[in-house]
Amino acid sequence: MRSAKWLTIILGAIFCSSTAAKAADEWPQFLGPTGDGHATTTGLPLTWSETENIAWKTPIHGKGWSSPVIWDDQIWLTTATEDGKQMFALCIDRDSGKIVHDLLLFENEKPSEIHTLNSYASPTPCIEEGRVYITFGSYGTACLNSHTGEVLWSRRDLPCEHFRGPGSSPILYGSLLILHYDGFDFQYIIAMDKETGETVWKNDRTIDYGTPNGDFKKAFCTPSIFNIHGRLELISPTSKACLSLNPDTGEEYWRITYKGFSATARPLYDPALDLLYINTGFSKAELCAVKTGGSGDITDSHVAWTATKSIPSKPSEVLVGDALYMVHDQGAATCLDAKTGEVVWQQRIGGNYSSSALLADNRIYFSNHEGQTTVIEPSREYKELAVNTLADGCMASPAVAGKALFLRTREALYRIEDQK
DSSP: OHHHHHHHHHHHHHHHHHHHHTTTTOBOSTTTTTTSSEEOOOOOOSOOOSSSSEEEEEEOOSBOOOOOEEETTEEEEEEEOTTSSEEEEEEEETTTOOEEEEEEEEEOSSOOOOOTTOOTTOSOOEEETTEEEEEBTBTOEEEEETTTOOEEEEEOOOOOOOSSOOOOOOEEETTEEEEEEEOSSOEEEEEEETTTOOEEEEEEOOOOOSSSOGGGTOOOOOOEEEEETTEEEEEEEETTEEEEEOTTTOOEEEEEEOSOBSOOSOOEEETTTTEEEEEOOBSSOOEEEEESOOOEEOHHHHEEEEEOTTOOSSSOOEEETTEEEEEOTTSEEEEEETTTOOEEEEEEOOSOOOSOOEEETTEEEEEOTTSEEEEEOOSSSOOEEEEEEOSSOOSSOOEEETTEEEEEOSSEEEEEOOOO
16 A cells, blocks of 8 residues: 555656646647646747737638647647538647648537537647647547647547537546546546547546536536645546546545536646635636545535635636636636635726636736737736737637747637747
8 A cells, every 4th residue: 555655646746747847838738738827938928919929820710719739849729610510630830830730530410509609629639749639529539640640549439418519628647538528418537548549447427416407417627637645636627516536547536516517617726725726617606715635525524715706607717826816708807815715806807708817927818709818917916917909809728838829819820929
C-alpha cells in the first residue's frame, strides 16, 4: 500500500510538471496547458483592431465553436456544415495562417437538432507530439497523425443523444483519452486507450436527476485532474452533481449534488485554500467551493460556500491569487473572494458571452459574441485596461502561444501580436 501511495505521488508530480512544461509556447487542450485559462507568456498586445496588431486572419468555413489548440507550428480546430451533415478537422500553419489540412472526418445523414447558441463542432480537440484527438461527441471521435492528417483510429459506437448539441472536450491523462458523454438518453464518462481507441474503463452516471426529462440530464463539461494531497482526482461536473473519480479506474471517491443542470464550466482548484470550485450550470447558476477529502455524498459536510449572484452558465471562471474572476453570459463581470465567496466588485461590461476568461500577461481577457474583448487588471478594484473590437464575435475561448493571442470568431481565426 505504501509503495502504491508513493507511485501515485510520483505520477502526480510527473503529470503536473508535464502539463506545465509546454505552458509558454503550446496550448494543448481546452483552456490551456493546465486547463484553467492561465497562460504564462508575456509580451501580448494590449490593443488590437481589424487593422492593428493582426499578424494574419484566416477565414474558417462552416460553423464551429471549438477553441484552437496549438503544438509547435500547428494550430488545430474543428468545424462543421451548419446542418451538421459534414464534420471537419482543420490544421493551420502557425506562422503564416495558411490551411495545411482540411479533412472531412465524419458524415451524418440525419443529425439531431441543436440549440441556436451551439454548433456541431463545439468540443475543443486536444493535442500532443505527433497526435491530435478530435471529437464531435456521439457523432464521432478520432485520433489523427498531426503531421500527415492520417486517421489512426476512430469510434462512432458511443451512444448519446446530445439533443442541444455536443460540448464536452477530451483530456489526456497518461495513456488515456478521457471524455464526458452526458446526453438526453445516456450519461457516462469514458476512458479510452489513446493508442488504439479501445475502452479502458466506463463509468455510468448513477445520479438522481429528479425527473425523467432528459433535458435536465445533459451537461457540456470538460473534466479536470488535480493532485490533491498526493492523490490524483478526476473532477467531473455534470447535471445535478459533481463527482470525484480515480482517473486510472473510474472508481468514485466522492460527490456533491445541486439543482443546476447543463453544467459547462471547467472546475478549478486552489491548493493554498484547499478548495475546489464547481459551477452548477443552468437553472440559475451557482458557484460552489468544496473542501477536499471525504467520501460518499459530501454535500452537507464539505461545501464551504455557495455564490449565487451573476454566476455564468457557460463561460468558465479564472482563479488569480485569492480571487475568482468571471463574466456572466449577459455581460456582468464579477470578482469574488476565493476564500469566502463574497462579492469584491461587480461591473457591467456589456455584450453576451460564451467564451471563457483568459489570464495572460497579468491581464484578464473577456471576449463576447459582439466582437469586443474587454481587458482588465486582476485587482480588488475594477480596472479596465482596454476594449478591442473585431468585425465578428467570439463563441470559442481564446488560446495563447509565444507572444501571440489566437482568437477564433464565428468566421475566422486571428493571430494577434505586436506588429511594431
